[in-house]
Amino acid sequence: MKTNTLRLYQTLHTWVGLMAGWALFIAFFAGAITVFHHEIHVWQNPARLEGHHAAEVEVNGPAVDAFVQKLIAVQPDAAAGVYVGLPSKEEPDFNAYWMDKKGEWHHMSGARLDGDAAAQRNTSIDAVAGELSAFLNSLHYALGLGTNGMYFMGVISVLYGLALVSGVLLHLPRLKKDLFAVRPGRNLKRFWMDAHNVIGLFSLPFHMVFAVTGALFCLSLVLVMVFNVLTFDGKLMEVIPRVTGATPEVVSANRPVPTMTSAELLRIAREHGGEHFTPEAIRFQRYGDANAVAEVRGDSARALGNGGSVGIHAAAGEPNAGQLIANQTPGARDGNHALYSALYALHFGTFGDLAVRFVYLLAGLAGAFLFYSGNLLWIESRRKTRQADQPRVHRLLAQATVGVCIGCCIGVALCFPAALLWPERAVSYVYWPVFAAAIAWALIRPPVRAAIELLYVAALASLTVPLSNAILTGDHLFAAALGGRWAVAGFDIGAIALAVGYVALARATQRRSRNGPAESVWAPPQAGKAALSSSPSPQGRGEQTVG
Known part of the structure; x- marks a missing residue:
């Protein structure tokens, strides 16, 4: 392949990755957790606050009829068309959804229907939208921004597909040589580049599936409207x-x-x-x-x-x-x-058992790593050697990458205890202020210090998941595991594993700040200037990037 062609693909891959990277990190991180959508319902089940555990629920025909008939007696509009979710271990109550003549959605649960007249008139969907699983799913496909966010993620998915194709074409000529070439050592920049390439290559089938299906799901209404006019003469709907x-x-x-x-x-x-x-x-x-x-x-x-x-x-x-x-x-x-x-x-990943969903979990987390590492690699590869003052745009990009990516991790972790404390609304009230605070902190701190500080905060936030579970429900990790309630214990184990990972990443970043090139945006500002003024040459120092 010609050099100019390779350079074109490299430019396309880099800039598309940068533009879509932050949104895709959030989508992949939240999506990895959303794979266990039903288990999240078990973890958040309010009954656990009273010491009760999820149990298998047998669907009873007469109970369904009683619920539907009472619902229609209270809300006659539901007779035109109503979706009735049957009780299950994950969601032990009835849930009904219907749309009125104005096109507005309504919701009724079994608990509301058995309540007083005021409860029966309350058909708001806020309780459903505010659930932890629903919020994380919204974060996954729409960044939590509703319909506009869904369309935005559809465009991002298209760009994501372009980045995948250009990345494959870019690395195809040296595929055989570099397939398993992960070279650790003092040159951490090369190590992370190798890791980025290898993880991206082996998870390519998942990424192609996510890019194509994500674009179709998020832009389906737009596509239907276009084809309805251009091809189906207004009859497609x-x-x-x-x-x-x-x-x-x-x-x-x-x-x-x-x-x-x-x-x-x-x-x-x-x-x-x-x-x-x-x-x-x-x-x-x-x-x-x-x-x-x-x-x-x-x-x-x-x-x-x-x-x-x-x-x-x-x-x-x-x-x-x-x-x-x-x-x-x-x-x-x-x-x-x-x-x-x-x-x-x-x-x-709904077509398989637990093993398949674990593979999807790992693929989602690996994807989030690719977008985080891709931005950092780009910043590091463009630093000017032996120059203390780097372009401001590189510093801002580094700060924003740290704030958005690590802020998302902190916000998602704190949503879990919030879901137990105030199940219906707390998750959105917690996530957005925490996410905004992390970005603000990253923008006022040097990138390396912000990264270290926020990674330690992310570790503490992750530990609030098992701690809040133990304190508020008494269903701590060991009790849940010994009782065979792995839907509960799994989240505690996963949160602890993430906390360990955040600490390891923070310590690696600290080592980078001490030993890396002084002119990098990841070097402590004052230390970097002092080192450059006292040493005319950076020889003997390994090319490194943030770990």
């Missing part, structure tokens, strides 16, 4: 429900007819979904009407596209009662649903 679900949108017949029992609907769904199909939710449309339909959604073990659904005509006594509308479970669904489910499963 009415097709979308059939592509993503097992039931079309139906209109009311304005003829009251009882809806089939949930026990019968679940039986039919299990019969057609197969032995590995586990119902998790039912979406009712036109409940109590002659045109009522139900879509039983669930998970199928041992399938790549594990999510699926069964659509059923649900008006009791009608000629089509109990007949299938569509079976979109593994082995029975059409190509559109198979592709959609596979993309979702590949992005979130």
Whole structure:
């Protein structure tokens, strides 16, 4: 490959990585934790504050009917279309979601529905959006910034794909020579460059999956709107429900007819979904009407596209009662649903057991490391030797990288104790002030000092996870492990491991500040100037970068 072409790919890879690096660090760090989405619900379960532990919940058909009928009696708009989440070990209460005629979403839990009139009128989704798992997921796909953040991350995913392609083309000529070349020693810059390249290469399949699926998920509405106008003559919107679900949108017949029992609907769904199909939710449309339909959604073990659904005509006594509308479970669904489910499963790692999700966890953390190390390597490679005053833009980039990346780690860690103290709202109230404070601190401190200080703060913040768990619930690491509650113990172990990693990184950064090139933005300012004024040559000092 020509030198000019390689230089072009290097420039593209570098600048796209820099522009997207901060957002992708947050997305990957939060996404790595979000892989254990259901386990987060177990960890945050308010019942643990009272000494109770999550237990297996058996879905009871009559209980589902009682919940839906009471919900519609209190909130009649829900009869048009309501999504009912079935109780489970992770979420032991009923949860219903529906959209009103104005397009606004509403939520009702079993606890609210069993409460007084004021509780039954409260259909705010704040409690759901404020949950730890929901907030981390929002941080993953939208940086916690809502719809605009989701579109922004879609653009970032496209840039991310460009960086991956340019990076592969850049390193392809020396792939065989440098594949396993991780060279430790005094030249830490070369060591971290080797580590960056090797980790990036071996995690490339994951990164390609994340880039493609991330762009599709975040920009799906934009793509649908564009194709709706350019290709489908304005008719695409009415097709979308059939592509993503097992039931079309139906209109009311304005003829009251009882809806089939949930026990019968679940039986039919299990019969057609197969032995590995586990119902998790039912979406009712036109409940109590002659045109009522139900879509039983669930998970199928041992399938790549594990999510699926069964659509059923649900008006009791009608000629089509109990007949299938569509079976979109593994082995029975059409190509559109198979592709959609596979993309979702590949992005979130839901198609496998615990071992697969651990691989996704490591891939997510490795990805976060790539974006952090990539920015630092770029800064270090452009320092001017034997010059005490480096370009201010390099210093600002170093400070921002430290503040954004380590600030995200601190904020996420402190969200865990906040979720126990005030489950519905505290996570967002904690994360953003902590994140902003970390960035502010990094901008007023020399980069190396800010990095060291914030890394030690990140270690302390991580330790608040097992400490708050032990103090507030009594379900400490050893009690949870001995009791077989690994969904709880796993987070404590992971937080301790991260704390150890932050301390190790802080100590490596301290060594770098003492032994690295004096002209680097990572050198202590006064010490760097003194060293340069007293020594005309940096010979004998290894080229190093922040560890």
